[in-house]
Amino acid sequence: MTGLINAVPTDKPEEYRNVFVFLETRKGAIVKSSLEMIGIGKEIAEKVKEKLVCILVGNDLAPMAKEAGKYGCDKVLGAESPDLEDFKTMPYAHYAAQFISEEKPNIFLIAATHDGRDLASRIAVKSRTGVTADCTVIDIDPNERILLANRPVYGESTLAEILCKNHRPQMATARPGVFKVPDAQDGRNCEKDIRRVRVDPDLIRKEIIGFRPKVEFDITDADIVVSGGLGLGKKEGFQVLEELAKELGGVVGASRPAVDVGWIDRDHQVGQTGRVVRPKLYIAAGISGKAQHIVGMKQSDIIIAINSDPDAEIAKYSDYFINDDVYAAIPELIKEIRKLKGEKEVEIST
Ligand SMILES: Cc1cc2nc3c(=O)[nH]c(=O)nc-3n(C[C@H](O)[C@H](O)[C@H](O)COP(=O)(O)OP(=O)(O)OC[C@H]3O[C@@H](n4cnc5c(N)ncnc54)[C@H](O)[C@@H]3O)c2cc1C
Secondary structure, eight states, rough: BOOOOOSOOOOOOOOOOOOEEOOOEEEEOOOOOHHHHHHHHHHHHHHHHHOOEEEESSOOOOOHHHHHHHHSSSSSEEEEEESSOOOHHHHHHHHHHHHHHHHHHHHEEESSHHHHHHHHHHHHTTTTOOOEEESSSSEEEETTEEEEEEEEEEETTTEEEEEOOSSEEEEEEOTTTTTOOOOOOTTOOOOOEEEEEOGGGGGGOOOOOOOOOSSSOOOGGSSSEEEEGGGGOSSHHHHHHHHHHHHHOOEEEEHHHHEEEEEEGGBBSSSTTOOOOOOOOEESOOOOOOOOTTTTTOOEEEEEOSOOOOOOOGGGOOEEEEEEEHHHHHHHHHHHHHHTOOOOOOOOOO
8 A cells, every 4th residue: 555654543434434436537528447436436335335426526527427427426526616627636636635534435446547546645645544556356345344455466466455444545546447337327316516616726736738649549448459469570560460450440459578679659558567458359469478468458358369389378368269370360360351341352461
């Protein structure tokens, strides 16, 4: 756990109730990883028969509060101001901590995005508690109401269960892509308490002058991911993968070494230190299947591996294993897909 732990335990922890989830927003919408937090937060709240309360900080919050209700949130607490339009760590942490101090939640969850990680530790320090970072399994002991926050350690080989017994709220951040987005129900409503606030200018220490998107797609949103590893042998191998991804309407992913050698940008990296994806179809081409990669794709619906080594570890995790050279198998796949689509054959350079 990180954060400043007060040596003195929280007074009367039994008085702390409900599960809080901080909702990250972008351009007027709740980000997907925060919807995932609503899903796991609701599960936990139901186990102890408590409420799921979502925190929104930003501007023009009503539509997002409505959205949170559709996904299963029982109540939204919001701090609203034009000064809070874009994410700013200090005021966002200030209002989240203020809600904690007023409402005394037992549990507080945040998605472990860049902003979420930034925010969680500051909220923990302000609330004099700790935070278990980057959890992949979250549960609750229903009798003691203790959060069972599990996170991978030792290069993903072991799960450590971390308990915060003496301080409240029990905070955790959760790895994006691991938990499922719950089904939204039109017409499902929630209680809303959105307050117009005047932000202390001392809290606004940065000015955002604009946004430039780094990538035009988010690999975690794709239904089909075609990933390449060191087995591609060269940067140009990714062009072949691009062609396959294009035929299938998917995007290209990569193992970390393929990124490290500079064949493709880091935004494409799948795995422990990259993105966690759960597409309908994941194709792993020239990827050996080490634990740090597997953790980022094992929840895909269907996994196809292409590997020249018949004993490659990835075979264990695959629904279909093509034991072949990538440069023989992929052009064949592309040709077959084009035939199925009724397109004429095109020469594929390898
Ligand atoms: C702390 C930490 C974090 C990490 N995070 C990540 C992460 O986020 N993502 C990640 O991917 N890795 C991560 N790694 C690295 C990970 O341990 C592995 O080293 C990496 O996943 C292996 O990448 P690879 O499968 O591309 O390469 P290799 O292990 O070298 O495998 C290449 C595969 O290609 C096959 N091959 C070779 N030539 C061909 C061919 N012509 N046709 C078909 N198959 C061929 C080989 O049989 C082999 O199985 C991390 C490691 C550490 C220690």
